[in-house]
Amino acid sequence: MVRETAYDEVFDSQKHYRCILDSMARPGKINRLEPVELAPPPGLNRASSLAAFALLDGDTTFETVQMEHGEASYLAANTRAVRTGVDDAAFIFADGNQSPDMLEAANCGTLTYPDTAATLVLQISTASPQPLTGGLGLSLEGPGIEGTGSLFVRGLNPDLLLALQARNAEFPLGLDTILTFEDEAAIPYVVGLPRTARVSWESC
Amino acid sequence: MIENKKFQSSYNYGFIDESTKKEIRRKTLKAVCIPGYQVPYSSPEMPISRGWGTGGLHLTLSLIGKSDVFKIIDQGSDASVNACNLRQFVKMMTGCEVTFDTAEATIIQSRHRVPEEILTDQQILVLQVPQPEVLRGVERYEFRTRQMHAEADYAKMWVSLYEAYVRFGTMMRGSGYPIKVNRRYIATPSPIPRWDVPNLSMANCLYLFGAGREKRIHAIPPYTRVEPLEFEDVKFRVEDFPGIRCSASGQDRAFMDEIFDDDGGRKHVINDSNFMDKVKSGPRPPQRLFTNPR
Numbered sequence: 384m385v386r387e388t389a390y391d392e393v394f395d396s397q398k399h400y401r402c403i404l405d406s407m408a409r410p411g412k413i414n415r416l417e418p419v420e421l422a423p424p425p426g427l428n429r430a431s432s433l434a435a436f437a438l439l440d441g442d443t444t445f446e447t448v449q450m451e452h453g454e455a456s457y458l459a460a461n462t463r464a465v466r467t468g469v470d471d472a473a474f475i476f477a478d479g480n481q482s483p484d485m486l487e488a489a490n491c492g493t494l495t496y497p498d499t500a501a502t503l504v505l506q507i508s509t510a511s512p513q514p515l516t517g518g519l520g521l522s523l524e525g526p527g528i529e530g531t532g533s534l535f536v537r538g539l540n541p542d543l544l545l546a547l548q549a550r551n552a553e554f555p556l557g558l559d560t561i562l563t564f565e566d567e568a569a570i571p572y573v574v575g576l577p578r579t580a581r582v583s584w585e586s587c
Numbered sequence: 588m589i590e591n592k593k594f595q596s597s598y599n600y601g602f603i604d605e606s607t608k609k610e611i612r613r614k615t616l617k618a619v620c621i622p623g624y625q626v627p628y629s630s631p632e633m634p635i636s637r638g639w640g641t642g643g644l645h646l647t648l649s650l651i652g653k654s655d656v657f658k659i660i661d662q663g664s665d666a667s668v669n670a671c672n673l674r675q676f677v678k679m680m681t682g683c684e685v686t687f688d689t690a691e692a693t694i695i696q697s698r699h700r701v702p703e704e705i706l707t708d709q710q711i712l713v714l715q716v717p718q719p720e721v722l723r724g725v726e727r728y729e730f731r732t733r734q735m736h737a738e739a740d741y742a743k744m745w746v747s748l749y750e751a752y753v754r755f756g757t758m759m760r761g762s763g764y765p766i767k768v769n770r771r772y773i774a775t776p777s778p779i780p781r782w783d784v785p786n787l788s789m790a791n792c793l794y795l796f797g798a799g800r801e802k803r804i805h806a807i808p809p810y811t812r813v814e815p816l817e818f819e820d821v822k823f824r825v826e827d828f829p830g831i832r833c834s835a836s837g838q839d840r841a842f843m844d845e846i847f848d849d850d851g852g853r854k855h856v857i858n859d860s861n862f863m864d865k866v867k868s869g870p871r872p873p874q875r876l877f878t879n880p881r
Contacts, residue, residue, distance in 0.1 A: 527810055
C-alpha cells in the first residue's frame with residue numbers, strides 16, 4: 384500500500400481546493416492543479432487522487448466503481464475515508480468510459496437537504512477548449528457560465544451524460560461532477576460540472 | 588520539544604484544524620453547486636463570538652493561502668475596529684498579504700457592503716451574514732422554512748411584501764432585500780443596502796455567504812441570475828441620492844453615508860472608503876450602476 388508523503392496536507396490541499404472551487408463556480412473551465420509527486424494505482428489518475436486528498440477525510444464516505452487494482456484501499460489509506468456502496472457514498476470515483484448503470488444508485492439528495500447528494504469524480508482521457516477529433520463537443524449553459532460555454536472531451540461515454548442529465552433533471556436534486564484528467568506530462572487538471580449545468584453534446 | 592519547524596507554531600495554518608477546514612470546503616462546494624440554498628455546516632469555535640463575523644472568517648480561513656491578498660471591510664470601511672481586528676487576526680494566522688485596495692485583493696471579506704468597484708473573476712467576496720434565513724420573518728420554525736424552500740413555496744414572503752406595500756406605501760426594506768437566485772431559491776443577500784443588490788446578478792466574481800451563528804453557508808456563483816423580488820407594477824428601486832455629493836471628494840453616483848455635525852448640520856460622504864480614496868486622488872474606478880425604473 385502506497386502512503387503518499389510528498390503531499391502537503393495544509394498547503395497542497397488549499398491550492399487544489401481553490402482550483403476545484405473555481406471549477407465548480409465556472410463549469411467547463413479547465414483548471415490546472417499544481418502537480419505533486421504521487422504514485423496512485425493504475426485505475427486512478429493524479430487529478431482524481433488530488434481531488435480526493437483535498438476533500439476526503441475520516442468523516443466522508445466514498446466508493447470506487449469498477450476499479451480493481453487497489454484504488455479503494457489507496458484512497459482509504461491516504462484519506463482515512465470510509466468505503467461504502469455507491470448508494471451511500473458522498474464521493475464516487477469512476478471512469479468516464481463506463482456504462483451509466485452506477486448512476487442509478489447514486490444519492491441525489493432530498494428536497495429538504497439537496498446538499499447531501501453525492502459528488503461524482505469522473506476520469507476522462509482529455510479535455511480542451513479546442514475541438515478534439517473522435518471526442519465529444521459539449522455546450523454548457525447555466526450559473527457560472529457567461530452565455531454559452533463549450534468544452535471538448537475525449538473518453539467520456541455519452542450515455543453517462545444522458546444518465547447524468549436524467550438525474551439532474553429535478554433541480555435542486557442532482558449529482559455534482561468533477562471531470563479529471565492528466566496530460567502527457569502527468570499534469571493533473573479538473574473541470575467542474577455541477578448539477579446546475581445544462582449540457583448538450585455532439586460527437587466531433 | 589518537537590524538532591520539526593512545521594509543527595512549532597501553536598496554531599494550525601489559518602487557525603482552523605485541517606479536518607474542519609475540509610468540512611467547510613466540502614459544504615462550500617455544495618453551496619456553489621446549489622445557488623441560493625443554505626448548506627448547514629459545523630461553524631467551529633473562533634476567538635471571537637458567534638455573530639461577530641465568524642461565518643465570514645470560517646470561509647476566509649478555509650479559502651486563504653500564502654499567495655492570497657486579503658482585504659476586509661466593515662460597512663464599507665477598511666479602518667473600522669471590527670475590520671482592523673479581523674484583518675490582524677487573519678494576517679497573524681496565515682502570514683498573507685493584506686491590502687486596502689479593492690482591485691489588488693484576491694479575497695475580500697465584507698460586512699454590509701459590496702465594494703463599489705467592479706470585482707474581477709480572480710476575486711472572491713465573502714460576506715458575513717447575521718440571519719441567512721430570509722423566511723424567518725414570516726415563519727419562525729426551521730423545519731417549516733426548510734419545507735418551504737424545498738417546495739419553492741414562497742407565498743408568505745410575497746404576502747409580507749404586499750402587506751408592507753399596503754401599510755407603508757413601499758415594500759422597501761432598508762437592507763437585506765430578498766433576492767431570487769437562479770430562478771429557484773429565495774435568499775438573503777446579507778444586510779447590504781439595496782444599492783448593492785443589482786451587483787450580485789451576473790457578476791464576474793464568486794460570492795460566498797457565511798452565517799456563523801446560524802451555521803449556514805450559501806453562495807452565488809458568477810454569471811448567475813439574481814432578481815430582487817418585485818411586483819409587476821411595484822418595482823425594485825435602489826436608494827436615491829438626488830443632488831447629493833460627497834463632502835470629502837465632491838463626487839456622486841456612490842452609496843452615501845449621512846453624517847450629522849454637532850451644530851445640527853449634515854453632510855454626506857461616500858461609504859466605500861477605498862472607493863472614496865480612489866476618486867479623490869485619481870480616475871474613477873469601473874462601477875456598475877443601476878438605473879431606477881421611472
